[in-house]
Amino acid sequence: MLNKISAALVATLLTTSALSAQDITLHADIGPTAGSNVVDVSKYEAKRDGSYIVGFSNVAVFNSWAAQLVEEAAYRASTLSQVKRYIVTDANGDPSKQVADIEDMLAQGADAIVVNPTNPVALVPVLEKAYDDGVVVVVVTADANTDKVTARIMADQVKFGVDGGQFLVDAMGGEGKVIALRGIAGLSVDDDRFNGAADVIAKGGDMEIIAEEYAAWSYDQGRQACESLALAHPKIDGVWSSGGAMTQACVEVFNEFGRDLVPMTGEANNGFFRTWKENQNKGFDSIAPQNPTWAVGEGIALAVAILEGQEVYDYYAVTAAPYTAEDLDALYRPDLNDSYWVGSTLPEEKLQALYGN
Incomplete structure (x- = not known):
């Protein structure tokens, strides 16, 4: 670690x-x-x-x-x-x-x-x-x-999907219904991630991806997509996401809808890390592949x-x-806002100018 x-x-x-x-x-x-x-x-x-x-x-x-x-x-x-x-x-x-x-x-x-x-x-x-x-x-x-x-x-975008898919298989015990939040249709990045995840989930036991929505890796569109999927599907046991901002939004949607938090995959984004930390006391867990x-x-x-x-x-x-719960305390930057993506090569003064709270 x-x-x-x-x-x-x-x-x-x-x-x-x-x-x-x-x-x-x-x-x-x-x-x-x-x-x-x-x-x-x-x-x-x-x-x-x-x-x-x-x-x-x-x-x-x-x-x-x-x-x-x-x-x-x-x-x-x-x-x-x-x-x-x-x-x-x-x-x-x-x-x-x-x-x-x-x-x-x-x-x-x-x-x-x-x-x-x-x-x-x-x-x-x-x-x-x-x-x-x-x-x-x-x-x-x-x-x-x-x-x-x-x-x-x-x-390795396929590995991005595989790592998230395997996390869900393990966290869900190999059974349950999964929704997928995807990026942009037609981009190889999203196709590779989703195909990697779907392959692992299909082999994971009694698991099924019941619906998917494209949300352009953005918070706002991710929120809309997750709301739509949550309303359409009363039983969701896991969420595979192609990006951290979409996952952050989906955690918030589940909380607002009064739904129990389920395992969701994320990404190495400060806003998602904040949301992850804030919901750990509810039993929420995730994984954060890097791009x-x-x-x-x-x-x-x-x-x-x-x-x-x-x-x-x-x-x-x-x-x-990928990052796990063990990495959160070391990587989350409370002095920077949600838009910061972890692992930057930008100098500290630039990070503060761009993302400082």
Whole structure:
């Protein structure tokens, strides 16, 4: 438990096994996967001048997690002296806009593009064009269905779902009815999480997912979804959730409806941790898988490392472990508000400015 906590609290840019003795290092909680390959950095030698234009194409700022992700990425870019210009765009969930955003970055002479895709298929042509034109392309968080990218940094979203699903199987004794709060339809992140959970639950005994609702990983939509599901289903024995803000809302809904709290899966969010702690005296328990907000920032660092000719790999996995009740006291930040996502790499003064109570 101590190692797990320290990895989150000391979320610095200290080390990585992948970038040995080089100027740029990656977060300690990512590492190359077993099947990853060393990137051929020689193809970017013509760009190697120590001064780069780097773009980040974001899917959308649809909740507090995405808002912190944007802040972390901008901060990480600011720590890299090689980034002479940093461009960030927001597709507002629209694949066609994201394609146009990336095309505009290319027109502005971007040396590298880090992308969090809106859709695994729609972006393939523009990403492949960028790659073929010698631009470093790093895909982060959600995936794209093409091999023509330079590198990837991915959380194991299937494991996110599996960890939550297994928690429910254990907490519910392998029997009962489960509702599911999902993220955004069509995004690989949500599909992978849900499929991982559903597979475990299906094998867990006499358990059934009786209903599901999409709520965009947001508190407000999660509240509406949970209210609707709770009204429609008088018997709910467990809640699987694709995100902590939705779980926080669902706990509050159950309390307001006078329903007994059931096991629910969450995420490493300060607001959810607060709600978890406040309801422990009612017997509430959960698990909090991580999908770190710093991953895109590390994608920017990885892109610059590639441009600089460092030895890196083409596939990194986020290895951060899920949190349990044993971690709550050490990780919950009562001095920060509910929007803070645990494990940030932002400096303390920035955290206080953004989230201080």
